[in-house]
Amino acid sequence: MLPDNLKDLTVPAALEAWDAEALAGGSHEFGETTLWVRPEKIVAVCRHLKEQLQFVRLSGLSCIDRHPMEPRFEVFYLLHSIERNERLRLKVALPGENPVVDSVVCVWVGADWYERETFDLFGIHFTGHPNLKRLMMPEGWDGHPLRKDFPIHGHKYSYQNE
Amino acid sequence: MSENGETAFTAVLETTQEEKLPGGRRRMTLNMGPQHPSTHGVLRILLELDGEIIQKAEPDIGFLHTGIEKQAEALGWQQVVTLTDRMDYLSNLANNLAYVLPVEKLLGLEIPPKAQWLRVMLNELSRINSHVVWLGTHCLDLGAMSMFFYCFREREDILRILEMFSGQRLMTSYIRVGGVALEPPRGWEKVMAKFIREFPAKVDEYESLLNTNPIFVERTKGVGHVGLEKLLDLGVSGPMIRAAGLPWDIRKSEPYSSYEKFDFDIPCYPESDVYARYRVRMEEMRQSARIIEQCMAGMPEGDWKADASKVVLPDREKMKTQMEALIYHFKIVTEGFRVPAGEAYVPVESPRGEIGFHVVSDGTSKPYRVFMRTPSFGNLQCLSDLFVGRLISDSIAGLGSMDFVLGDVDR
Numbered sequence: 049m050l051p052d053n054l055k056d057l058t059v060p061a062a063l064e065a066w067d068a069e070a071l072a073g074g075s076h077e078f079g080e081t082t083l084w085v086r087p088e089k090i091v092a093v094c095r096h097l098k099e100q101l102q103f104v105r106l107s108g109l110s111c112i113d114r115h116p117m118e119p120r121f122e123v124f125y126l127l128h129s130i131e132r133n134e135r136l137r138l139k140v141a142l143p144g145e146n147p148v149v150d151s152v153v154c155v156w157v158g159a160d161w162y163e164r165e166t167f168d169l170f171g172i173h174f175t176g177h178p179n180l181k182r183l184m185m186p187e188g189w190d191g192h193p194l195r196k197d198f199p200i201h202g203h204k205y206s207y208q209n210e
Numbered sequence: 211m212s213e214n215g216e217t218a219f220t221a222v223l224e225t226t227q228e229e230k231l232p233g234g235r236r237r238m239t240l241n242m243g244p245q246h247p248s249t250h251g252v253l254r255i256l257l258e259l260d261g262e263i264i265q266k267a268e269p270d271i272g273f274l275h276t277g278i279e280k281q282a283e284a285l286g287w288q289q290v291v292t293l294t295d296r297m298d299y300l301s302n303l304a305n306n307l308a309y310v311l312p313v314e315k316l317l318g319l320e321i322p323p324k325a326q327w328l329r330v331m332l333n334e335l336s337r338i339n340s341h342v343v344w345l346g347t348h349c350l351d352l353g354a355m356s357m358f359f360y361c362f363r364e365r366e367d368i369l370r371i372l373e374m375f376s377g378q379r380l381m382t383s384y385i386r387v388g389g390v391a392l393e394p395p396r397g398w399e400k401v402m403a404k405f406i407r408e409f410p411a412k413v414d415e416y417e418s419l420l421n422t423n424p425i426f427v428e429r430t431k432g433v434g435h436v437g438l439e440k441l442l443d444l445g446v447s448g449p450m451i452r453a454a455g456l457p458w459d460i461r462k463s464e465p466y467s468s469y470e471k472f473d474f475d476i477p478c479y480p481e482s483d484v485y486a487r488y489r490v491r492m493e494e495m496r497q498s499a500r501i502i503e504q505c506m507a508g509m510p511e512g513d514w515k516a517d518a519s520k521v522v523l524p525d526r527e528k529m530k531t532q533m534e535a536l537i538y539h540f541k542i543v544t545e546g547f548r549v550p551a552g553e554a555y556v557p558v559e560s561p562r563g564e565i566g567f568h569v570v571s572d573g574t575s576k577p578y579r580v581f582m583r584t585p586s587f588g589n590l591q592c593l594s595d596l597f598v599g600r601l602i603s604d605s606i607a608g609l610g611s612m613d614f615v616l617g618d619v620d621r
Contacts, residue, residue, distance in 0.1 A: 077552055105442055107588075108445075108566070108568065108588075112570055124568070124581075126566075130456070133464065158446075158591055185272065
């Protein structure tokens with residue numbers, strides 16, 4: 049499944065040898081490795097990377113909205129291994145309708161706020177997250193600001209008739 | 211949260227409902243902030259106290275959320291640089307650099323050595339600036355009022371130098387895609403040399419005021435300990451990790467902007483308490499001064515912006531005499547430059563830890579998505595671990611030792 053230029057790299061090759069089904073492709077551009085992971089396998093892949101391949105740090109986690117393309121959302125995980133001095137980007141493709149993916153808080157505690165932020169700003173649901181509520185926007189806010197169909201300017205309410 | 215932490219959490223909740231603890235004591239909920247003098251910004255912490263001991267601490271952030279990531283999608287590639295300053299007013303040059311590097315990576319730009327040296331030099335200056343302000347305010351929290359004045363004396367000198375270079379004291383936006391914004395000003399060497407010559411003695415001065423100060427030592431030594439494994443798991447980076455005994459510095463492990471050509475040490479202390487974090491930052495200031503000295507001694511000759519006519523504005527002289535330069539000038543000013551489709555992430559060691567911008571381009575003149583991985587956001591997640599089970603007075607020392615800027619957390 050992996051392109052040829054990834055097969056020579058240790059981490060993608062090791063992941064493919066461990067579970068070829070989990071990966072849906074990948075690329076190596078500008079010296080940065082990106083692996084596409086099947087959404088249902090994300091926790092297993094992350095746990096394997098952390099426990100077997102020394103990726104002890106989750107550096108960041110967020111999302112890209114490809115509206116109006118489908119699959120609409122790309123959730124990305126920026127992984128870092130201090131021991132290997134290597135970085136890896138995992139990506140999960142999610143549909144625009146009801147985007148749900150398993151939470152990785154059980155692997156890295158630090159994923160907590162990143163997942164809450166992604167839930168808040170993109171509306172991605174992370175199943176298994178201990179406390180999935182809005183982080184940046186006020187409680188009860190309508191919509192998810194970083195989605196491409198959310199306007200950049202404008203007022204939510206008209207104050208003229210009040 | 212770990213399994214143990216979770217059970218402790220629910221246990222706390224249950225006893226709150228009962229209101230009373232054995233021995234007739236009661237649990238109290240205390241609202242710290244949003245405007246509390248020691249939170250250095252708009253941070254709210256919900257504390258649950260059993261006497262003086264914190265049983266639960268829940269940070270509430272988002273008060274300074276300005277939607278910078280959304281705004282970045284509406285501006286041109288070069289304009290986003292000005293937004294990065296406003297995230298964190300203390301390490302603005304590191305923020306500029308962290309944004310500019312992945313964009314230059316996508317563009318495939320070659321940055322001339324002089325621009326790289328200038329970037330390194332000013333980055334280290336802003337590291338000193340940030341640590342000096344941290345030291346002053348941290349000591350203010352701990353009751354050492356006079357430190358604040360000493361530290362702000364040096365900060366004023368640094369801000370004057372930054373103003374000399376960019377015309378701005380805080381929002382410098384000096385580092386741009388393709389090099390730096392302006393030619394270095396006349397006479398900067400003299401001012402910088404004077405500052406760097408005097409600065410190490412000032413660090414000694416700070417240390418003589420604090421290292422033997424029994425109140426300061428008592429309030430910081432052994433306070434706020436969190437294990438290294440826990441810190442890594444939480445995504446903490448920067449001085450906090452180095453104060454926990456791991457010599458991990460992005461300037462050494464993944465050098466950017468020619469950092470591999472400079473000679474400096476990574477200060478590292480194993481105690482992982484507030485005092486160790488203080489020691490690490492003090493030592494880092496000395497190392498930064500060392501790097502600036504090397505920058506000044508070996509400043510290369512040549513241009514301070516890249517030779518890329520489609521990205522960098524042409525010289526005034528060229529613009530007025532060459533047709534092509536005028537066309538490029540018009541294109542850059544009206545539309546901005548286009549960046550080839552792709553995505554890149556380059557980590558940078560800011561004064562607070564790892565900062566990096568995950569930049570996504572779809573080939574147009576505006577970024578498609580800019581994810582800002584800010585160090586304060588990652589570091590603040592360990593607040594609960596620093597607080598729970600400790601005295602409320604120690605929590606202030608622990609909070610200060612994290613060195614976060616709330617604008618950087620909320621973006």
